[in-house]
Amino acid sequence: MSIVVVGFLAYDTVETAAGTAEEVMGGGGSYFSVSARFFSPVSIVAVVGMDYRQSDLTFFSERGIDIRGIATREGKTTRWHGRYHEDLNKRDTIKLSLNVLENFTPELLPDQRRADYAYLAPNDPDLQEHVLDQLQSPKLVAADLYDYWIENTRPGLARVLPRIQILLCSDGEARLLTGEHNLVKAGRAILKMGPETVLIKRGEYGVLQFSKEGMFAVPAYPLEEVVDPTGAGDTFAGGFMGFLARNGRMSESILRTAVVYGSVMGSFVVEDFSLQRLEKLTWEEVEKRYRAFVELTDSHHARWTSQ
């Protein structure tokens, strides 16, 4: 089934220990849609400026990603410039220029409004609500959080959370949202705010999932070389939602497998700058790392042996 994703498209300049990438494709909408497209049809809702490269639109459409919902407006595309520490869990934003994103209100196309699956990238809760109002009868809506909007728009957030099925957030955001330092308490507190499932993303430490069925914990796939962590969370979300949409139904097993496929996709994207690793990625590589991931986390359950 098809997923509609409401997210940013941006040009990023990223500095890591491995080097610098300038004016490369970025923004959560880019990472999410390219990742999700390995599993399911995807349709983007976003805005770009007059300077957005035709070749980058072609990059999406060549992959079968529906770009009819990308609006082009007077002005410049969103720019983000970030610098990572040697500890790749830490980064500084050197500069963020929203540009055309200021005053943009996402409007869905008629067929996008009928989507069964929707992903709302981090945004102002008022805008997330505006998208929810347009969706006619979604089977599943997932949304991501962002520090800024937790601190500044709590009433809006309180209205959005009961209307979504899955919330994705970082460990820091879960703590900020609930005031609970302990992640188990934080996860359970978020469930009381509305979503049926909460995924707490812990970067290189993996993902914690909370639902009525209980907890699920996966480590991140340990990599020998991480070039650029940008987009790992959105790429995770893309693989996760893509797998759910491909299955078309929900169960604890499907949810857990979706978390593993999301983790697999996230493990690839950080191996190179921007979307470069996903661009070359084959389905065979995805399946191979999925099997490696299952083997990595399989505790084998050896029992007592006779002594």
Next chain:
Amino acid sequence: MSIVVVGFLAYDTVETAAGTAEEVMGGGGSYFSVSARFFSPVSIVAVVGMDYRQSDLTFFSERGIDIRGIATREGKTTRWHGRYHEDLNKRDTIKLSLNVLENFTPELLPDQRRADYAYLAPNDPDLQEHVLDQLQSPKLVAADLYDYWIENTRPGLARVLPRIQILLCSDGEARLLTGEHNLVKAGRAILKMGPETVLIKRGEYGVLQFSKEGMFAVPAYPLEEVVDPTGAGDTFAGGFMGFLARNGRMSESILRTAVVYGSVMGSFVVEDFSLQRLEKLTWEEVEKRYRAFVELTDSHHARWTSQ
């Protein structure tokens, strides 16, 4: 089969957000042996001062832990005073008084020298080597590291590492030992130094295991309340070694299951100060949390369903 453990016995004063515990049983040897005893016979090699409480020796012997190797010397038992931050991954040592531990050289009893399983808690590599020299034909020796001895006694360490089968260390120690920030590279580099298996302990983020068979990653069991993290690593090591000794043979499955049982034991000890949680712990609780742990980490492997 029986395990001989060479480790410290101490009295700890511990301050955490949950309160303060004064002059309570501590030291890696205490945590390790009480944890391992749930699985296998354990024999301690350690030194205490004249002030060590008879009731604490009784605590060990009532659990069937062999205390004949605990030497009592003139002077005071080792004291450690630590204070944890709200982020329980961080702690400060307020005071460490080695006392009788200074100038102590561990000497094994004749039957301890014939042990099949040995665990060397963090110590000066020269002393670890002295213990290795006394072991007649061990099937499996595991050792733990400590920052201080990595920095100050590298030649001794280089002699110890090829003589042990399993190395346990923290992520920081793995980095310090190898000069590699990336843990996959660090884990593989340590394998080249001698041990067949390396377990990198990451506290609340779980354990990474490296061996010729590949990698195994487990998260820590997510707890709603952590009272005192002291001894979690030694308690993990106790459950891990206890399971291995109980099985009496090695395979990748047994190794992985041992890591899970170690994680289970570690998850209990932090629920209260000192050994208080282990004191009350029943085997039924261990098995129940083992099953919960397997369920927590089981990715279920849902496959495509028809759409």
